[in-house]
Amino acid sequence: MPVKKYHHGDLKNALIKAGIEILAKEGVHGLSLRKVALKAGVSHTAPYSHFADKQSLIAAISTEGLRIICEHTEEVIRRYRGKPVRQLIEAGWAYIQFALSDSAHFKVTLSSVLEREKDYSEYVELSYKCFSQLVCIVENCQAAGLLRPGPSDVEAINVWSIVHGFVSLYLEGQFYHTILERFTVRDLMISSLGHITLVDLTPRTYARIAASPRYALQPVGTI
Amino acid sequence: MPVKKYHHGDLKNALIKAGIEILAKEGVHGLSLRKVALKAGVSHTAPYSHFADKQSLIAAISTEGLRIICEHTEEVIRRYRGKPVRQLIEAGWAYIQFALSDSAHFKVTLSSVLEREKDYSEYVELSYKCFSQLVCIVENCQAAGLLRPGPSDVEAINVWSIVHGFVSLYLEGQFYHTILERFTVRDLMISSLGHITLVDLTPRTYARIAASPRYALQPVGTI
DNA sequence: CGGTCAATCTTGACGTTGTCAAGATAAAAC
DNA sequence: GTTTTATCTTGACAACGTCAAGATTGACCG
Structure with missing residues (x-):
């Protein structure tokens, strides 16, 4: 148990973590700088040593959300190498799993809570990385003739x-x-993606895919 | 010019209108009950005679957003009667036009700003009406063999x-x-919908549709 | 027409929030 | 060991959502 010191040591990350926890418990509405500071055990203005304003903390939390999505997608790509349509479906499913299990965090990350996102370079970079992963999967599908050219x-x-x-x-x-x-x-999502992929989703195929064991998200740390 | 009276007469609608105007000028972030009241020319707690809390005003603004979408969709259905795919594309385009021209209002209406939307019956009803309109268009497309059964x-x-x-x-x-x-x-949207409709969007067809005159949104009152 | 009542609006207050200014503390740099 | 700089605290302010108490007025009823 570390003794409480005047200098926290890793306050920036502690604030981001506290923010994500508050999001999980109280939703977007309950997220305030003061509560985050309290949770991290510092005074109400301490965050201003690490973040210019509240939007800046929100940007950091959003960036963390993108990182989670990136890592999940990477895991999916690796696990289903050589099966591009499966990559597409499972990447989509991982995206949905994150959105459903951490909905407030997902909303902050991708639902217009963050404004002027272009001002936060790390967010922009990770956003681009996520998109690149998806483009990669899409190209795999196209190369296999399973997605419209x-x-x-x-x-x-x-x-x-x-x-x-x-x-x-x-x-x-x-x-x-x-x-x-x-x-x-999951069935609804597969039905959606069935429009996009050129795979013939006959009722049999459809039923088989829909009944396949679901991709359970691992905690990010263990991936 | 009506003399300022103690009783406003139509404060509820005036507050909704003021709220939408503030959204257009200052975005979701700038929307506050006190500013709305000020804009309507009443004291800062007057809104509480008509709305239980801020969420309740937001619900009314959201409901108004759904009404706008509904009316535009209705107009599109009427204008392109007998051309189901065209109905689909133009309804989507009207949706996008509203989102782009009144983005803050759109976000309040359909981007997780309103919480516990189920508590607001008028919102739920209009939401259902919007969806029914879309189902109607989809069934027209299916009947014409232009959309997956x-x-x-x-x-x-x-x-x-x-x-x-x-x-x-x-x-x-x-x-x-x-x-x-x-x-x-618009081209990107048509490309998206091209996945869903079974219409053969050859490059020529595609180019023709994309080059067709755009559906200009009329002010709601004139439709 | 006069009086009662309920709806509507105001004034004033409270706790919470984001943010700024000024200063305290401690780690790092010289 | 002194200075510098990053980090954190205390204190303040205006804006916010919301509540309580009271003022105003139009509507209903005799």
Whole structure:
């Protein structure tokens, strides 16, 4: 148990971690600089030694969210090497899993909580890395003839849009029980991606994929 | 010029209107109950006679956003009767136009600013009406053999997801100049929807659709 | 027409928030 | 060992959401 010192030592990361925890417990609405500082055991203005303002802390938390998405995608790419459509589906599924399990963190990362995101270079870089991973998967699919040809970045946008839109609307509460009672979230996602991939999702194939064991997210640290 | 009276007469709607105006000028961040009250010319607690709390005003503003979307969609359905794919594309385009021209209002309406949306019955009803309109368009497309068969509500989710995800990521600043320099937003949307509809979007067809005159949004009142 | 009542609006207050200024502390640099 | 610099604290301020108490007024009822 480290003795409480005047200088924290790693306050910046402690603040980011505290912020993510508050997001999980109290949602976007409950996130305040003062609560974050209190949780990290410092005074209410201590964060200003590490972040210019609240938006700056939010940028750091968002960047952490992108890092999580990146790491999950990387793991998926590695695990399903040589199976491009599977990479696509499981990467989408990992994205959705993160959004559902840490919805407030996901919203901060990718739902317009952060403003002027271009001002935060690390966020921009990681965002670009995430997109590049997706472009890579898309190109694999195209090379295998399993996805419509065309500019891979445009097709990547299409894939990302459908998965992102799906989970955003879901979190927004826009899907009604009449639908959610009949299908699982994963089945709905696969149905969406079935539009994009050229794989023939016959009812048999569809049922097989939908019934396959689900990709369980590992804690980030263990990947 | 009406004399200023103690009783406003239509304060509730005035507050909603003031809120939407503040959203347009200062964004989601700048929306406060006190500023809305000031803009409507009443004291800072007057809104509490009409709204239980800030979330309740936000719900009313969101509901107004849904109403706008509904009315635009209705107009599109009427204008392109008998051309289901065109209905789909123009409804999506109207959705995107609203999101781009009133982005803060759009975000409040459909980007997790409103919490516990289920508590606001008028919002839920309008949300359901919007979705029903889309299901109707989807069924028209399916009947014409221009969209994959299957449960029309599931296909509606797919269509909505791709358009919503696309515009959300765009507003989030996730699309890079390398893409936006080569394609217009409308072309990108049509490319997305091209995955979903079974219409053969050959380069010629594609070019023709993309070059067609754009659907200019009318002010809601004039529709 | 006069009185009652409920809806509407105001004044004033409270705790919380983001942010700034000024100063205290301790680690690092010389 | 002294100075410098990064880090953290205390204290203050305006803006915010919200509540309590009271003022104003239009509507309803005799």
